[in-house]
Amino acid sequence: MDILFISPTFSGAGGIGPHAYRVAEKLRENGFNVELMDVPHVPIKNLKNLSFSMFGTLKALSNKKKYDIVHAWNLPSAFIMKKINARKKILSIHGVYSQQIGMLHSKITAKLVSANEEKVLSWADVLTTDSLTVQSEYKKLGKSFLYIPAPLDSKKFENVSQNVEKKNQIVYVGRDSYEKGIDILRNIEPKLSIPIIYCTNMEWLDAMNTLKESQIMVVPSRIESIPQVIKEAFYLKTPVIATNVGGNHELITDGKTGILIDSENPDQMLNSINQLVSDTQTKNKLAENAFQFINKNFSWDVLMEKYIHLYES
Numbered sequence: 001m002d003i004l005f006i007s008p009t010f011s012g013a014g015g016i017g018p019h020a021y022r023v024a025e026k027l028r029e030n031g032f033n034v035e036l037m038d039v040p041h042v043p044i045k046n047l048k049n050l051s052f053s054m055f056g057t058l059k060a061l062s063n064k065k066k067y068d069i070v071h072a073w074n075l076p077s078a079f080i081m082k083k084i085n086a087r088k089k090i091l092s093i094h095g096v097y098s099q100q101i102g103m104l105h106s107k108i109t110a111k112l113v114s115a116n117e118e119k120v121l122s123w124a125d126v127l128t129t130d131s132l133t134v135q136s137e138y139k140k141l142g143k144s145f146l147y148i149p150a151p152l153d154s155k156k157f158e159n160v161s162q163n164v165e166k167k168n169q170i171v172y173v174g175r176d177s178y179e180k181g182i183d184i185l186r187n188i189e190p191k192l193s194i195p196i197i198y199c200t201n202m203e204w205l206d207a208m209n210t211l212k213e214s215q216i217m218v219v220p221s222r223i224e225s226i227p228q229v230i231k232e233a234f235y236l237k238t239p240v241i242a243t244n245v246g247g248n249h250e251l252i253t254d255g256k257t258g259i260l261i262d263s264e265n266p267d268q269m270l271n272s273i274n275q276l277v278s279d280t281q282t283k284n285k286l287a288e289n290a291f292q293f294i295n296k297n298f299s300w301d302v303l304m305e306k307y308i309h310l311y312e313s
Contacts, residue, residue, distance in 0.1 A: 002065075003027065003311065006037045006080050007073035008052045016094045019130070019150045019228065020073040023307060026153075026300060030308060035067075039080070049076040056080035069311055075120060082123045090310070091124035093145070095225035095246065096137045118143070128310070131226045131247035148310060151303040152231045152294055159205055160236070164213045168194045170273065171214035171238070173207050173229045174221075176200040181220035181243065181263070188270045193277055212236040215283070216276055221245055222263055230258075231298055234290035239283045241272050257290040 010021040024034040039059060042051035053076045060083035071090040072081035078091050121127060121143055129135050130150040138145050170192065174180045182200070189196055197214065199207040211217060217233045217240050224246030231251065233240050240258040242248045252258035259276060261268045276283060296302070 001032050001068045001311065003032055003034045004037055004067045004070045004084060004086065005034060005073065006039070006056065006070065006077040006084075008039070008041060008049065008076060010036055015228070016073050016092065019094075020071075020092075022151075022153055022156075026151075026304060027307065027311070030304070032311065037080070052076055053079040057083055060084050072124070075117070078120045078123055088126070089124045090126045090128060091121065092128045092130075093121075093134065093138075094130055094150075095223070096134060117141075126310070129225070132250055133247040134225055146310070148306050149298055149303055150226065150228060150231075151300045152228075152235055152298045153300055154235065154295075157208065157235060160208045160212055164209070166215055167213045169214050170194060170196045170277075171199060171211055171217050172196060172220075173199040173211055173217065173232075174219070174227070179221065179223045181222050184264060184266055184269065185218055185220045188266050188273075191270055193274050208232060208236065211238055214238055216241060216273060218269070218273060219243065219248065220269060221248075224248055226250060231294050234294040237287040237291050239276060239286040240290070241269070241276060251293075256286070257293050258286055 005020050005024055007017040007020045009017040011018065021036070024036060027034050037056065037059070039052055039056040041048050041055065057080055060080045063084065065085070067084065067086040069088045069090060070081050070084040070086035071092065072078045073092050075093060081089055081091065118141065126146060127143060128146045128148050130148060132147055135145045135147050172182060172185055174182070176182055185196065194215065197210055199210055211233055217229070217238050219227060219230060219240060219242035221243050222245065226247035230240055230242060230248065234257070240252060242252055242258060242260060243263040244260040245263050249260060252260050254260040259272055261272050
């Protein structure tokens with residue numbers, strides 16, 4: 001079976017592109033022929049997606065190969081997917097795209113995207129998402145999304161330092177971007193009892209080593225789908241404090257597998273961090289519960305069959 005994956009990027013520590021890359025690796029291990037489409041883009045914030053779609057469409061038009069399946073990962077990839085000759089077309093969305101655009105750009109831009117979003121989604125034979133929350137949001141728009149969680153590959157952690165003593169530090173892992181709420185965390189930093197390490201532009205392995213040796217990871221986002229880094233923190237037994245946005249609550253049961261706080265509430269964030277830092281018993285309980293939860297529900301052993309069924313059905 002010949003499959004083509006399309007995504008603006010396949011590298012990095014988190015996000016939909018690296019997830020697509022991990023899926024491709026696993027499919028190849030199971031006998032599928034998966035090709036990754038390499039598309040250039042203009043490295044300027046407001047031109048990245050537009051240039052990716054334009055250059056990718058030109059590349060698609062020159063590609064005469066016929067695929068069994070073309071799988072587009074995020075909405076800009078759909079414009080390229082449309083031009084690929086394939087028996088079946090799949091589009092995966094992590095987060096409600098028009099909401100993300102509204103957060104990053106403007107309400108006018110969001111309205112323009114929203115007005116055309118339904119048409120773009122209709123280009124796919126199958127729509128998927130890794131979040132029950134996103135699935136529910138699109139159901140309101142009359143769109144049916146197949147829920148397929150993004151697995152955590154435990155083999156990826158074999159090179160992460162095994163014997164690490166927890167340092168007196170908090171960690172943030174993610175983009176230095178407004179929607180991630182990093183500015184809120186920076187604003188309360190002077191009032192925190194221990195320092196913060198920011199992993200915003202770091203190789204995955206270095207970020208994971210820093211994550212493992214930290215007391216707490218904070219996810220201060222204003223908008224999310226389901227952050228892969230929360231799953232990674234769970235696996236590395238680093239307790240998580242995260243805002244209750246998007247699908248974060250699908251992973252975090254407040255007081256059991258982590259701590260949920262309101263979005264854009266710096267006082268609550270500050271108090272929650274300082275309280276948890278000094279509460280070793282709660283940190284240990286959260287870490288162990290989260291570790292058990294992630295292995296039971298999000299391993300490749302549990303989810304591989306769902307991906308194989310997606311492509312073979």
